Amino acid sequence: MDLDDVVAIDVHTHAEVSASGHGSLSPELLAASADHFRVRGHRQPTIPETAAYYRERRMVAVVFTVDAEHATGHPPIPDEEVARACAEHADVLIPFASVDPWRGRAGVRAARRLVEEHGVRGFKFHPSLQGFAPDDRLAYPLYEVIQELGVPALFHTGQTGIGAGVRGGGGIRLRHSDPMLVDDVAVDFPDLRIILAHPSFPWQDEALAVATHKPHVHIDLSGWSPRYFPPRLVRYANTLLQDKVLFGSDYPVITPDRWLADFAELDIKPEVRSKILKDNAARLLGLGGD
Template identity: 65%
Template sequence: MTELSIDLDTITAIDVHVHVESDGHGCLSLDQELMDASAAYFRSSDNRTPTVEFLADRYREHAMAAVVFTVDATTNLGHPGISSVELCDRAAHHPDVLIPFGSVDPLQGAAAVDLARRLVREHGARGFKFHPSLQGFSPDHEAFYPLWEAIEELGVPALFHTGQNGIGAGLPGGRGIKLRYSNPILLDDVAADFPALQVILAHPSVPWQAEAISMATHKANVHIDLSGWSPRYFPPELVKAAGGMLRRKVLFGSDYPLISPERWIADAEQLGLEPEVMPGILKDNAARLLGLR
């Protein structure tokens, strides 16, 4: 396994939520209809199909590190996902800026558990990304407990999409993507039953923001990443928690390529948080959680 060589003294931030949307061989993370609907929802004008190599160059140029991943929703969407094995192997060539997370399809049962172990032990994955709505599963169902048990044993965090979903937005039936699977309270059982598993709730969890704040306050192993929204639109209760009782448990994330990290940081500087809070959000909290300190 390649060791990370991120210099915490020189990087300015750790973006914990960055999507690899193309493998560079013609395979995209989503089919074209979902890609187009997502781009329209976020009004994104940046590179919509970044590869591992593009992200390494981009984040290195801006003196940032990035947690990079894809989402394997092969079973639910019927669209083959980008290989997390290849993603991790390619990220290993950029250990100064990239922190690879794996993704496995929970609906594939024992095969997903086996792949999760291989991704960490053989390919250097430093955590996992899940999207319950996109992958079509309820994370509190005991059928998926063997997967959470394996990730807990591997000692790496699991990051879950929560709240509103831009993928499928505006399409008939939202393309069958069910928002209720992304209610963060479904992860409360997971965090309680696997107390050594570090759970990251991705995004402002609208319309369930109060649940996410309650969970992160109650459970030492629950954290919140602030990706997917410009900070200027954050719910007031999230801003208050980020600047107060959860200041050591919230993490900078952009959701690039949907939002650029530069825009996110510029907007966050207008929130009026105490000066000592932002270094933790931008870098220190993630460095501690990811074992970089």
């Protein structure tokens, strides 16, 4: 990809449906998420359709699904399929994978294979959905291999729309997505590049503290319209964390069109705006200019 022609890099988009029509979530959890984001009835794009969408806008997108089969019983979209589809649209799509930490040694082997044989460029964790605390030692062998491979680990943080309004929250425990739990990971794996996904309600100050304190911890701004960003998050993005904050939309539930329109209304310095939209992600993902 030619970064000079790229308008923005969206580090947070979802593969919600496989080529066979298999969804990334159970119907119950998918409906809860749709209600939370007020997008009930929206059509789930295929990965090629996502590529066309971002190509039209001259943007690059990181794409992933979530493997939470241990906690939910719902089989994930195969990471290999995501990687293969992204490879067919490598001008606009970057594949991340999701390996359930509960898979143990098999998950560690899969992570290595996904990077070395399938071109995966990072890994997505959703602790609440996957049913584990980020500082649980069960995940440490997986972090170790991800750190060795030199690719980022992206952690969902804060509240989630998945399971919202379902009896018992669909069994999803919000406390697993406290960013302070990722602080232990940043200490124990000091060379692991970490992304804290989303404004981390109700732990926004904690996320800012971790990202300020730990050199390799970043924050993506996905999942919220910028008009609702907490003022302190905007202030830190404009100053102390200007080199560590990343554009992310949460497509398809939030489109980059809406996100960017609202972001344009924020009081962000021009030189910082370009960092957030593209430069920080390009550096973090090791993207070249070809």
